[in-house]
Amino acid sequence: MRTTILAGAAALLMTAPAFAQAPYPIGHIADYSGATSDVGVPYGRGVQDALAWVNANRRIGGRTMNVMTMDYGYQAQRAIAQYQAWMSRERPVAIQGWGTADTEALTTFVTRDRVPYISGSYSAALTDPTGRAPRAEKAAPFNFFYGPSYSDSLRAMLIWAQQDWRARGQTGRPRYVHMGANHPYPNSPKAAGEALATELGFDVIPAIQFALTPGDYTAQCLTLKNQGANYAYLGNTAGSNISVLRACQTVGVQVQFLGNVWGMDENAMKAAGAAANGVVFPVRTSAVWGQDAPGMANIRAISRISDQAGTAYRPVHYLAGVCAAMLMVEAMETAAERGQVNGVSIRDGFYTRQNWVPNGFDGVCAPSNFTAEDHRGTLSVALYRAVVNGDTTQGSVDDLMRAGTMRLEPVTTINLDRRRDWLGW
Amino acid sequence: MSMTPSGDFRTSYAADMTIFPTRNSRLALLIGLAVLLCAPLVLGRYELSLMIQIGFLGIAALGLNILVGFTGQISIGHAAFFGFGAFASAWLVEHGVPVPLAIPLAGVATALVGLVFGLPAARLKGLYLAIATLAAQFILEDFFARARWFTGGVAGRITEPFTLLGLRFDHDETYFYVVVFWVVVMFVAAANLMRSRDGRALVAVRDHYLSAELMGINLAYYRTLSFGIASFYAGVGGALYAHYLLFVSVEAFNILFSIQFLAMVIIGGLGSVMGSLMGAAFMVLMPELVQSAAQALEGGAIDRALSLGASINFLREMAIGAAIILFLIFEPDGLARRWRLMKAYWKLYPYSH
Numbered sequence: 001m002r003t004t005i006l007a008g009a010a011a012l013l014m015t016a017p018a019f020a021q022a023p024y025p026i027g028h029i030a031d032y033s034g035a036t037s038d039v040g041v042p043y044g045r046g047v048q049d050a051l052a053w054v055n056a057n058r059r060i061g062g063r064t065m066n067v068m069t070m071d072y073g074y075q076a077q078r079a080i081a082q083y084q085a086w087m088s089r090e091r092p093v094a095i096q097g098w099g100t101a102d103t104e105a106l107t108t109f110v111t112r113d114r115v116p117y118i119s120g121s122y123s124a125a126l127t128d129p130t131g132r133a134p135r136a137e138k139a140a141p142f143n144f145f146y147g148p149s150y151s152d153s154l155r156a157m158l159i160w161a162q163q164d165w166r167a168r169g170q171t172g173r174p175r176y177v178h179m180g181a182n183h184p185y186p187n188s189p190k191a192a193g194e195a196l197a198t199e200l201g202f203d204v205i206p207a208i209q210f211a212l213t214p215g216d217y218t219a220q221c222l223t224l225k226n227q228g229a230n231y232a233y234l235g236n237t238a239g240s241n242i243s244v245l246r247a248c249q250t251v252g253v254q255v256q257f258l259g260n261v262w263g264m265d266e267n268a269m270k271a272a273g274a275a276a277n278g279v280v281f282p283v284r285t286s287a288v289w290g291q292d293a294p295g296m297a298n299i300r301a302i303s304r305i306s307d308q309a310g311t312a313y314r315p316v317h318y319l320a321g322v323c324a325a326m327l328m329v330e331a332m333e334t335a336a337e338r339g340q341v342n343g344v345s346i347r348d349g350f351y352t353r354q355n356w357v358p359n360g361f362d363g364v365c366a367p368s369n370f371t372a373e374d375h376r377g378t379l380s381v382a383l384y385r386a387v388v389n390g391d392t393t394q395g396s397v398d399d400l401m402r403a404g405t406m407r408l409e410p411v412t413t414i415n416l417d418r419r420r421d422w423l424g425w
Numbered sequence: 426m427s428m429t430p431s432g433d434f435r436t437s438y439a440a441d442m443t444i445f446p447t448r449n450s451r452l453a454l455l456i457g458l459a460v461l462l463c464a465p466l467v468l469g470r471y472e473l474s475l476m477i478q479i480g481f482l483g484i485a486a487l488g489l490n491i492l493v494g495f496t497g498q499i500s501i502g503h504a505a506f507f508g509f510g511a512f513a514s515a516w517l518v519e520h521g522v523p524v525p526l527a528i529p530l531a532g533v534a535t536a537l538v539g540l541v542f543g544l545p546a547a548r549l550k551g552l553y554l555a556i557a558t559l560a561a562q563f564i565l566e567d568f569f570a571r572a573r574w575f576t577g578g579v580a581g582r583i584t585e586p587f588t589l590l591g592l593r594f595d596h597d598e599t600y601f602y603v604v605v606f607w608v609v610v611m612f613v614a615a616a617n618l619m620r621s622r623d624g625r626a627l628v629a630v631r632d633h634y635l636s637a638e639l640m641g642i643n644l645a646y647y648r649t650l651s652f653g654i655a656s657f658y659a660g661v662g663g664a665l666y667a668h669y670l671l672f673v674s675v676e677a678f679n680i681l682f683s684i685q686f687l688a689m690v691i692i693g694g695l696g697s698v699m700g701s702l703m704g705a706a707f708m709v710l711m712p713e714l715v716q717s718a719a720q721a722l723e724g725g726a727i728d729r730a731l732s733l734g735a736s737i738n739f740l741r742e743m744a745i746g747a748a749i750i751l752f753l754i755f756e757p758d759g760l761a762r763r764w765r766l767m768k769a770y771w772k773l774y775p776y777s778h
Contacts, residue, residue: 033738073738076581077677080670088470088597101580105672108583182570184580 023066024332024341026051027086027095029102034074035212036185038239039262039317040098043120044069046314046321047096049305053298054329056305061336068092074212076101080109087113094118094328094346100185103143110142114343116350118144118328120321122261123188124151127375128424136424140375142347146324146368147261147284148381148416150185151192151425154233156381156414157258157280158193161231162200163412164256175228176202179220179244180235181212186260192425193233205229212236214243221248224255233258234279238268245275256280259386265315269406270392277388280411282381285319285364288408290401293363313398316408323365326358374423379416385409442620461605465598473597475709480604481665483705484611486689487698488658491615493687494695495624496651497631498546499555502562503686506656508678509565510535510663512576515584515673524587524668528607532661538565539656546652547645550634562680569675581674584667600669607665608702611658616698618654627651631696681742688749694759703760711748712741 028051030044031037048069055064068090072078079102086092092115097103100121107126110117119126122145131139148156158176165174176197180186194204205227210217221244224232232255234241241263248255259281266289269276287293290313302322304310331349335341338348355367368377390405400406416422435441445451465473489503514531518524542564545557569576576582586595587603594600618624626647629637638644667673685708693704719737722728756763 033736071738075676076674077670077672080672084670085471085474088474101674101676105581105583105674109671182579187579 021063023064024060025086025090025092026065026067026328027083027090027092027097028067028069029072029079029082029095029097030069031074031098032071034072036074036099036237036239036262038267039237039265040074040120042265042267042315042317043321043324044098045306046302046318047325049302050322050325051096051329052305053302054325060329060332061341066090072098072102074099076105080105083109087115093341093343094332096325096328097121100188101183104184107138107140107143111139114142114347116142116144116328116331116343116346118146118324120324121145121185121188122147122149122153123184124149124192124376124422124425125188129372129375131424133423133425134421141372142343144327144350144370144375144377146327146365146377147320148282148378149376150189150260151422152376152379152416153261153282153381154189154193154258155196155416155422156282157233157383158196158200158202158231159414159416160280160383160412161256161258162202165230170230173201173203174230175205176231176233177205177224177227177229178207178233178235179210179224180207180233180260181240182209183212186212186235189233189235189260192422202231208232210236210240210244212240214239217244217247218251220244221251221253224248225251225253229255231256231258233260234263235260237262238265238271242268242272242276245272245279249275262317264386265317266313266397266401266406266408267315269386269388270397270400272388273392274388276386279386280383281386283316283384283408284366284382285316285323286366286382287319287364288316289314289319290398295357295361295364298360299364311398313396313401315397319364323358323361326361326365327356327368330356330358374418376418376423379418380413381416382413383411385411444616444620458609462602465601470597473601475713477597477601477604477669478709479702479706480608481662481669482686482689482709483662483702484608484665485659485662486686486693486705487611487615487701488655488662489686490690490693490695490697490701491618491627491658492651492655493690494697494700495619495631496627496648497634498648498651499551500558500561500652500655501555501680501683501687502542502558502560502565503655503659504678504680504682505562505565506535506539506659507663507666507682507686508569508673508675509538509656510660511667511673511678512569512582512663513660514664514667515582516575518585518668519582524585525589528661528664528668531664531667532657535660535663536653536657539659540649540653543649543652543656546648559680562683566675566678569678576673576675579675581672581676583672586671587668595671604665604669607661611661612698612702615658619698623647623650628696685745688745691749692752692759694761697759697761699764700759700761703764707748707760708745711744715741715744 028047031040032044051065051067070082083106094116096118098120100123103119103121104123104125125137126140126143127149128136129139129141178190178193197204208220208223210220234257257279259279261282264279264281299322303314331346332341334349334352335345350370351372354369357365357367366378370377387407387409392400392405445454485507492498492500510531513534514527517527517530542561546554549557570579586593594603626642629642630644630647634644689704689708692707694700716737
């Protein structure tokens with residue numbers, strides 16, 4: 001009997017250091033097969049590669065991360081089922097998430113369980129940690145994301161649109177229309193956009209619906225044409241926006257499209273061809289693939305995790321995924337330096353830096369500022385124009401970007417005021 | 426073993442209608458139930474969560490089986506009724522009804538909706554009825570997306586966990602008992618329904634509607650009633666789902682889910698009460714098996730050739746389709762018949778003829 005106890009104690013002692021070194025469980029909910037997988041794949045790949053790169057190169061408080069990636073197919077209830085399974089078993093210390101419907105639904109749960117949740121959704125409803133802002137519906141103290149919120153992006157594009165309207169010497173009131181699926185993600189900035197558009201002197205015409213999946217949207221384009229819209233916001237992701245752009249080109253619609261941050265990228269430019277020419281949309285990183293910046297060396301090293309040949313072209317969403325993952329990693333490192341790594345200490349890790357650019361990613365990740373009162377990481381929106389001046393059917397995205405057949409042209413950077421009445425909606 | 430004498434010695438209707446014919450089979454049932462109730466002490470949360478899913482899906486599948494297997498009607502809108510039950514329960518809880526009461530009330534509300542959408546069944550048969558129920562699916566789905574007051578719109582609705590006498594059933598270990606309770610109640614009710622006058626009328630409608638009508642069975646009444654019963658089961662199943670997941674979203678209740686309910690009924694066995702539960706178990710466990718198979722093959726040659734990891738979601742859905750085809754060809758009477766054959770094999774061993 002005594003020997004068994006001794007042996008047991010010895011075994012426990014031997015495994016104790018192993019327990020101390022147990023990797024931090026990290027949840028990763030990605031859309032690799034659902035309606036938004038066109039942009040979900042590069043973003044999720046960026047998150048996964050960045051975390052794998054961190055695991056290969058450094059330790060957080062002496063430990064690695066155990067990243068549990070789950071493809072939820074853009075089905076909110078699957079994400080929630082997975083979240084509850086994780087919370088009853090692995091208990092992740094932080095989660096990298098994706099869509100608006102699932103992130104907004106999970107807000108209640110992550111607040112209760114105190115798990116920092118870094119989403120691919122930039123819904124403004126996730127930006128008020130206290131719930132006290134005038135238009136906020138509920139508090140989201142554990143929700144973070146990298147980049148400007150959907151509402152702020154749209155506000156910036158509307159401010160640009162007003163300048164553009166004047167610069168083109170147009171008179172009268174420009175007409176603005178919101179387009180997108182009836183889904184929490186495209187709906188998220190609708191009210192904010194229409195409110196500001198009215199304030200800026202636009203005529204707001206009734207929203208036009210189109211599904212999140214590719215399809216024939218000629219009818220929507222005819223409506224757009226008949227109503228004489230001048231500026232149209234595309235609230236969906238790239239895949240279905242391509243269908244709209246192509247249909248509108250066929251119909252001959254003369255409208256300036258404003259894309260959501262997920263609404264346009266290099267792959268979509270290749271697929272839409274000339275129809276994508278002129279679309280204005282926000283880009284979250286200070287540099288895109290193929291440009292040079294001090295942080296690009298690390299981005300290329302991360303890219304090689306899933307592309308050993310180093311030949312893959314990484315669209316804007318991949319870079320944003322890396323930045324989002326690195327913010328979480330540095331917040332975890334701060335938590336580790338201060339003692340324990342848990343949900344609350346990681347959340348507080350998000351508040352420690354001003355103009356926060358993850359170490360080694362200068363010139364790529366844009367500076368973020370999070371405070372306990374305000375989770376709008378940035379209010380600076382860099383607008384780019386997709387320029388396509390040739391045939392995109394031949395050659396890879398990499399070739400087309402190199403040849404200049406497609407390019408991302410900086411338009412302007414709009415710095416919004418940190419208005420309290422804009423917080424949370 | 427439930428040994429019965431060879432030959433028919435039953436002298437009363439009661440003996441003829443009994444569900445469990447021998448003392449041993451009743452004992453086996455009680456022991457089985459007792460073992461089941463001990464499951465949370467032994468099993469992990471993952472296994473329990475699978476059993477909970479089998480439970481609420483099984484209840485809804487049983488409803489569809491009453492409609493399709495026992496009455497011979499067809500419905501490809503069952504997921505919409507399941508969803509209605511989930512939303513109704515969440516809505517009732519939002520308005521101050523305690524969860525234990527909201528679950529049966531959601532069933533009743535869904536039954537009323539089912540009766541309305543079952544009205545075409547009084548007139549239509551076969552493919553025409555299938556299309557009418559398809560319309561129900563789309564009408565309800567659209568209603569869920571628009572009726573913000575009821576469903577929270579496209580953003581969905583968050584709801585409360587099951588609480589009774591101050592106890593919160595918000596973990597797999599505890600919620601398991603809630604589901605077991607409802608599974609037992611609903612399955613016993615269905616088994617008894619089928620022994621009653623109304624149950625036999627449903628079966629008569631299925632077997633030959635003209636003969637049934639000649640015997641004085643009101644076809645329109647029983648066809649519509651069958652929709653009501655099926656919807657009640659779907660509603661209770663949906664309500665149990667809502668208070669398990671604590672979040673209800675319109676996206677979950679699409680046409681694919683309706684087809685999955687049909688698949689459960691076909692795989693489990695049309696016209697079999699226990700078959701519904703077996704079908705639900707099959708549909709819950711198979712995707713998990715596909716996932717573990719893909720994980721076991723990870724890194725191997727097959728994985729590299731087919732890139733299993735990236736396409737696991739597609740693989741799962743393909744496996745469901747393949748299972749339906751294989752069952753229709755090789756075992757059209759479903760798992761319930763296979764189970765009967767297995768029991769017979771053991772009983773008669775080694776003299777199977």
